[in-house]
Amino acid sequence: MSIEIKMAWRNIWRNSRRSVLTILAIVFATMLLVFMLSFQFGSYDTMINTAVKIHTGHVQVQAEGYRDKMDVRLVVPDPGAVDDVIRDIPEIETYTSRANAFSLVSSSDRTYGVLLTGIDPEREAKVSTLKKLVRRGEYLAQEDTDMALVGELLAENLKVNIGDELVALGQGRDGSVAAAVLKIKGIFSSGEDKFDRNSIQMPLGYFQDVFSMRGAVHEVVTLGKSLEDVKKIKKELGAGVRGMDNDGNLVVLDWMELMPGIVQSIKLDLVSGLIMYVILIVVVAFSILNTFLMAIFERTREFGVLMAIGMTTGRLMRSLFLESVTITFIGIILGIISGGMVTWYYQVHGILISGASELLSQYGLPERMYPQLSVLSVSVGAGIVLIITILTAIYPVLKVRRLRPVEAMTAV
């Protein structure tokens, strides 16, 4: 075997210019893929984490049907019992309860429709980023009652500021009219327009009084240590909630079910990306196919001699295949190194996509993006290049099978 490796290695450098160009083509493709995939995975991570931290947490317990209808009557009637179940699941780091009601909110001269959310200030701060998003005023304290946090765009629309009063009008759990006067304690900004334009947070206890919730909530939100825990949490929480023996009205939903839009748009982005990469690599493959072909055809006479002095076709093919594979691996390794370095640079410094903030905020992404170099992004990128290049290398090698020593030696 070692003689074959040696032969392959020397053969590669017989025409160094050609080999270098071929390797460069592979380096280019690998580098591009490693970088692009790292960039995509990085943006997915940001997207998911932002959304999970602002909105859904990792896994929630809700009444069946609440996700689609957000009906104030579809409640988790006894959140305390759910909390007991949660405390037995070690993967769940923190949890909290929320209640929501769509309400008409008026300032002295404006009225808007708003999603009012009741939160438990202390526990909420551990689950979501809300506390950090408060830009003016203060976050809610545990003992607050008629205080509220207002989204920045909503505050602008309502023309209100810290200390101003809002009147909220909605429908309680029992169908009665629910009304409350709230004092603005803080103004938050998440960067996600829809959320900042459309939401008000108030203390859960006061919310339950105003909306006649009788101790019920709409969502019990849990957060695990990382996204990897979600499956396990969902399973255990599901078993626990079923074991609580209420009428089977409760469901356990993970963030993917709560935000199907995000999951699908990631899929869409990934699939369209992969299609592009495969097309690109096929173009590269045809670009280098000629090198592989030529490396073999210009040496027909040589092969004839080798075969005449007793080299089997199998061994010859192995040696030639080794040649192409070596070129491929050199290219891919250099590609991973250079792609990794480029990615690493931007991972530290970030890429400023100027002028696209409008677009990015739609996905909850900041204007400066950070690619995320990972085993996955490197191996997927390099893997695609490897598979397609190796397939390309096989075709010319197979041609050798038909060579006969005498004819080969007389070939020009």
Place this chain on the structure above:
Amino acid sequence: MYLQLGWRNIWRNPRRTIVIMTAVIIGVWAMIFLGALMRGISEQMVRNGITTLTGHIQVHHAGFREDPIIENSIDKPEVVKAALSRILPPDTRWTTRVRVDAIANNARHSGGVTLVGINPEREARISFIGQAVTEGAYLKADDKYGIIIGKALADKFDTKLGRKLVLMSQDTKGGIASRAFRITGIFRAEMEATEKQFVFVTIASAQKMLKLGDGISEASILLADYKDADRIADSLKGVLSSASYDVQTWRELLPFVTAVLKMYDWFIYLWFLVIFIAMGFGIVNTILMAVFERIREFGLLKALGMKPWWIVKEVLTESFFLLILGMVAGNVLGFMSVFALAGTGIDLSALSEGLEFAGMSRIIYPVIVVKDIVAANLVVLVLGLLVSAYPAVKAARFTPVKAMAHT
């Protein structure tokens, strides 16, 4: 003679020529086809945006953009109407609307919607709603209590045709106006968000509910050719003073779509470049091989008195044929794939919620943009010849004696 020589030379080794041509063909095809798909996505987005109550140009009260509330309505619509009928070309369609945020309630549910008061007849010729009603009937001009809502909203509210729906909003006096409507029609739209957001009543009943008098929120204009939007918007600005009116084109009204358009522009050309680099390596390598195996030949030509520049030209001619053949086939393939999909489109309904999230339609139809085709072909031809200059110059540099002695 160059042409003949070049043409014959590329067919001396047909396999090699075909391989590299395949690279060019796939490359050009990928440029054209994926470019057309991206254009299709963005064009569809623009079209959706424009028919979803935007139009090409809108006129609002000057304060509306900053603060879209009922007080910022146009209280003298006759001024706007007069200006429109004077300035707009005769084949332009336009309408006036009342548009306001409202809360919809029925016995069991409540939620935020955008209440749109329309002139049924004029509206139908401009926006999607004219053809979108799938159950019940479209509004009639004298319909005082009829309301059309989206399918998604009807599902969310557990309601159906003939049921009551109460709308509440702030009126011009700062009070809360409310009015009960009966659902007379249910519409479907490209986006679920549209179905959830908009409810339609006649403009007269909206004005009455909001104590708006004759006031309107906006005039929306659909031009025969959207490219005229800037020009016509400018002439409208000349008549409607900017102190009381705000004239905007769809680019300003749909910032998200405009941003997507810009990004795609940038992205398509980047894609062209990346694909070119991928095949560039192959082009250089192939021509290089073709040159090096003919060292003796070039030496002989030079010995016979051929100038170096002629050799460069000869090699470039070969590369030109390779590129042109690949481009022609690539273009043909690209156009064929676009036309094959022109009827059915690519159905991505399986990912509908992701599409919704990205503001895309469920079915994508590729669209050929001449500018892109020209750009793709130019990139391949110009850059292709440019990289071929390297082997060509190499060939021209061989000294006759050395080259002829080469084995």
